[in-house]
Amino acid sequence: MNLEFANAAYGVDETAILTDVSLSVGAGEVVSVIGPSGAGKTTLLRLAALFERPTAGTVRCDGTDPWSLSRDERLTLRRRIGIVFQRASLFETSVARNVDVGQRIRRPWSRRLRAFGRRLVDRWLRDGPTVDDRALEALELVGLGNAWDRDAGSLSGGEAQRVSFARALATEPDLLVLDEPTSDLDPRNTAILERAIDRARERGHGVLLATHDMHQAERISDRVAFLLEGELVETGPAARVFENPRDERTARFVRGDLLYDENELLA
């Protein structure tokens, strides 16, 4: 899927949260969004995941504006996007069922069948088959192939996050939207997830990632976008943005210099 922000903006009431964002993510491409806390990274990702509609400009999927489609057509498009948040939320069942449930929930239930579908999913979470090939493959990719029959409640935070990633991957999404997926993880779990992101890229999934970890952005991204106060200051190949930023604000941010007046921080 080619995701394209074209002069997209987002505001709530009179407050502008994102202004004039133009950015694309193609198949097999990892794009990282960096920027200080409150810059608008999560909001940008919510627009990409079609949770929010831009208040100006467009966010197009393969040239189509999802917000010009019917709700059901938009939901079908959303099923092609896998999402992982900072903290895993897993069902109280086996690891394998937790991964497989992503595919089941994504089946396009008709409106009338949706409530029935939910009951089926609940029953399946309790009594369904214990492992599925695609779920197992996704678990292997995050180094948890042997943990498929473990109870999800017994996992460490890092393992649970890897299961969340496997769940998103098992739906074979065209685009993965990852909001600080490793911010709570230790270096080993972070390295495993980064390798899994790299494999996802090799398989042709597009990845849009928000991260506070500059080293991670440099390591895994094809392109980096620096967001500051809702404005996309600079976008470019990762090596170029980190080694030779064009904008002074990007230079200060990637160097780790404070972007704010110290007096403001102390006020």
Ligand SMILES: Nc1ncnc2c1ncn2[C@@H]1O[C@H](COP(=O)(O)OP(=O)(O)OP(=O)(O)O)[C@@H](O)[C@H]1O
């Ligand atoms: N629904 C909303 N209503 C009002 N303000 C909002 C809303 N959503 C986000 N904001 C504000 O927009 C700004 C950007 O928020 P966002 O969560 O996108 O930033 P972020 O870059 O992801 O931050 P962090 O790195 O701390 O997670 C913040 O000042 C936030 O308070």
